[in-house]
Amino acid sequence: MPEDNISGVVITFFSTASSVGKTLIGVNMASELARQGYRVCLVDYDLQFGDVANYLHIQVERSVKDVLETMNSRPDVPLQDCLTQYRYGMISFDVVPAPEFLDEAYNISADDCRRLIEKLRLLYDYVIIDTT
Ligand SMILES: Nc1ncnc2c1ncn2[C@@H]1O[C@H](COP(=O)(O)OP(=O)(O)OP(=O)(O)O)[C@@H](O)[C@H]1O
Ligand SMILES: [Mg+2]
Secondary structure, three states: OOOOOOOOEEEEEOOOOOOOOHHHHHHHHHHHHHHOOOOEEEEEEOOOOOOHHHHHOOOOOOOHHHHHHHHHHOOOOOHHHHOEEEEEOOEEEEEEOOOOOHHHHOOOOHHHHHHHHHHHHOOOOEEEEEEO
16 A cells, blocks of 8 residues: 555556557556555557547646646645646546647657656656547
């Protein structure tokens, strides 16, 4: 169960083929870990065609683009304030949705993506990453 000093487990779903169920498994794993009481963040790093927000039926107000911009320009802002909360019954976890527009994906650097995961690991028991 959650403890104060977190170095969260990072689980990445990747495949060389599309439509094999990465997103479906990622979303369900995040939900089940949250149901068990763990602090969970689900990150959509399928930057061009991410559909985590669609799967969860959540409105994207702050995508990964906005989260990274805040991380870089406003280090004083707590990261969790930039994330999107998903709630369904007793289940609750945070989400970093993919960019809303295709061109936004091209301006996101790999280094920024890595730094975000390093920061999220300090805040969550599990960081689940969906990829392209
Ligand atoms: N275990 C499963 N049983 C039945 N249908 C599934 C299963 N896993 C996924 N699907 C269906 O397959 C399709 C693709 O699933 P999903 O979006 O999770 O794949 P993906 O690997 O994330 O695809 P992409 O590479 O496009 O992101 C969806 O329509 C989903 O409902
Ligand atoms: Mg997918």
